[in-house]
Amino acid sequence: MLMASCNLVNSWNSPQLAPILGFKQVRIFNSLFSDSDSNRRNQRHAFLNMQQSQSVSDAKIPHVLTVAGSDSGAGAGIQADLKACAARRVFCSTVITAVTAQNTVGVQGVEILPDDVVAQQLKSVLSDMHVDVVKTGMLPSLSVVKILCQSLRKFPVKALVVDPVMVSTSADVLVGSSVLAGFREELFPMADIVTPNIKEASLLLGDVPLQSVSDMRRAAKLIHDMGPRNVLIKGGDLHASLDAIDVFFDGEEFYELRSSRVKTCNTHGTGCTLASCIAAELARGSSMLSAVKVAKHFVETALDYSKDLVIGNGPQGPFDPLLALKNIDQSSYRQKRLFDPNDLLVYAVTDSNMNKKWGRSVDEAVKAAVEGGATIIQLREKDAETREFIESAKACLKICHSYGVPLLINDRIDVALACDADGVHVGQSDMPARLARSLLGPEKIIGVSCKTPEQAEQAWIDGADYIGCGGVYPTSTKANNRTIGLDGLKEVCKASKLPVVAIGGIGLSNAHDVMELGVPNLKGVAVVSALFDRECILTETRNLHSVVSRAALLVK
Ligand SMILES: Nc1ncnc2c1ncn2[C@@H]1O[C@H](COP(=O)(O)OP(=O)(O)OP(=O)(O)O)[C@@H](O)[C@H]1O
Ligand SMILES: Cc1ncc(CO)c(N)n1
Ligand SMILES: [Mg+2]
Incomplete structure (x- = not known):
């Protein structure tokens, strides 16, 4: 039952709070202006320097702002959002719209905060901090929806994730139907993704019952027609199905995201956590599909680890x-570095024949390349015996990680799994990326070689993280490899949402020309002979790094 009361209105405006707010202002004022002149100047400089360094680092830290209600039971709402963002290592600021009294039995009370208090919180955060993504949860009134939309028009962000909270997993109604018009007319058209659960999707569509995955597909399409760019219908409450199936629709394709249904009663807050995790991944720069997949996997893992909690x-x-997270840490889980497209800048691909020719082991070659500034390494050891390959991959992984550089394995998913590499690179005739993704999970890096826009599109659909595009120039390291030239490279870059690394006959003399193409998703060059068929790998890598990073800066 919805129970709005005005207790909070009174307490917010009460004289008890005024001294608290006043104290803060007075303290800052005093520290800046109360001492002698020189002291005052120094303090002011320190303050301004702090402000400056804050805004510089602010821009680098992925930041999600959640606009949601507080849940006293701490499984859902603001509390869930803070935990999810912390677990995904993303900063989370908060605008509280309501305070709810909830526990494991249900919802006992809802206090809606006054509109001006919500507006003030929004302004405080958005006017000061660099927010990447806004995620909404409980928006308890039409006026709050309108205030939020106004704030977003004034302070635009990279993405808006809308979890249209109306009914909790415990079937309690949190938000009345008066907000529906605001959702449909104003908020959804601004949203990058909307994530209703089954009951919410049904309410949005005027109480149509949703009982199957095909009903969920139809609902996703109809909600998409209300204006959001993507829709995810969550199937946690579709108990008829053995799996927990969510339906994702991007306006063109449907995806059924499945995970096994964890047998547990501890599912309160799964929806809030899922939406926050999507927001966190978007803030880190992921594509929408990959953000949704990571979030789904994250919720499943977290449910599995807390399935036996008794609270x-x-x-x-x-x-x-x-x-x-704690349990995963205990089982010696190493925090994985998530994929950063900028790692593609100087992409070094090893070649066993070249190492043989120069009398080097693969780990010696890799060490020299990372010392010279390679930003990612791919082991392409076509002739290596499996056992020997795993051992040298483990040695290379140690070296790469000591420099913070990711290591990928060409083609051999089995070797990547055996040595826990950061990911794989697959060609058009290797294992399909979609299958590699299902074997490796959502957090490993997967790259796919593509020559055409169609192949690039497929790579994106399959859940790849980047594209290797070429051969840009003729090369001797790959037999019968069609050259696509700079035009072919540009065409693939333009057709794809994924970051691209150019490959094929690239070295010191032409790397600048490649980077000069200036397409935003062309992130770097991949090289084999220009580094590994040379006497001093370290010097060659250093020189290449300097050419490519300078060119990348120029085209920015
Ligand atoms: N028992 C379960 N096992 C695995 N995944 C589940 C389970 N229950 C829910 N999920 C998943 O959790 C996510 C949230 O789904 P759900 O339908 O429960 O949202 P919700 O009702 O909005 O959640 P809440 O109201 O508790 O915040 C979905 O990805 C769903 O598939
Ligand atoms: C405050 C709040 N937001 C969202 C949900 C949805 O689970 C909930 N139960 N409580
Ligand atoms: Mg639920």
Whole structure:
């Protein structure tokens, strides 16, 4: 039952709070202006320097702002959002719209915060901090929806994730139907993704029942027609299905995202956590599909780790992604570096024949390349015996990680799994990227070689992280390889949403020309002979790094 009351209105405006707010202002004022002149100047400089360095680092830290309600039971709402962002290592600021009294039994009360208090929080955060993504949860009134839309028009962000919270997993109504018009007319058209659960999707469509995955598909399409760029219908509450199936629709394609249904009562807050995790991944620069996949996997893992928690006496316990993190840590899980497209800048690909020719082991070659500034390494050891390959891959991984450089394995998913490499690179005749993704999971890096826009499109659909595009120039390291030239490279870059690394006959003399193409998703060059068929790998890598990074800066 929805129980709006005005207790909070009173307490917010109460005289008890005024001294608290006043104290803060007075303290800052005093520290800046109360001492002698020189002291005052120094303090002001320190303050301004701090401001400056804050805004520089601010821009680098992925930042999600959640606009949602507080859940006293801490499984959902603002509390879930903070935990999810912390677990995904993204900064999270908060605008609280309502305070709810909830526990494992259900929702006992809802206090809606006054509009001006919500507006003030929005302004405080958005006017000061660099927010990448806004994620919304409980928006308890039409006026709050309108205030939020106004703020977003004034302070635009990279992406808007809307979790249209209306009904909790415990079937309690959190938000009345008065917000529906605001959702449909104003908020959804601004949203990059909307993530209703089954009951919310049904309410949005005027109470049509949703009982199957094909009903969910139809609902996704109809909600997409309301204006958001993507829709994810969450199937946690579709108990008829053995798997937990969510339906994702991007306006063209449907994806059924499946995970096994974890047998647990601790599912309170799964929806909030999923949406926050999507927002966190978007803030880190992921594509929408990959953000949704990572989030789905994250919720499943967290549910699995907290399935046996006993918190409270009611039927619906909270789950906790931070407990999952702790457990994963205990089982010696190493925090994985998520893929950064800028790592493609100087992409070094090893070649066993060249190493043989120069009398070097693969790990010696890799060490020289990373010392020279290679930003990612791919082991392409076509002739190596499997056992020997795994051993040298492990040695290379140690070297790469000591320099913070990711290591990929060409083609051999088995070797990548055996040595826990950061990912794989597959060609058009290797294992399909979609299959590689399902074997490696959402966090490993997957690259695909593509010559055409069609192949690039398929790579994106299959969940690849980047494209290797070429051969740009004729090359001797790959037999019968059609050259596509700079025009072919540009065509693939323009057709794809994925970051691209150019490959084929690239070296010191032509790397600048490649980077000069200036297409934003062309992130770097991949090289084999120009580094490994040379006497001093370190010097060659250093020189190449300097040419490519200078060119990349020029085209920015
Ligand atoms: N028992 C389960 N096992 C695995 N995944 C689940 C389970 N229950 C829910 N999920 C997944 O959790 C995510 C959230 O789904 P759900 O339909 O429960 O959202 P919600 O009702 O909005 O959640 P809440 O109201 O608890 O925040 C979805 O990806 C869903 O598939
Ligand atoms: C405050 C709040 N937001 C969202 C949900 C949805 O689970 C909830 N139960 N409580
Ligand atoms: Mg649910």
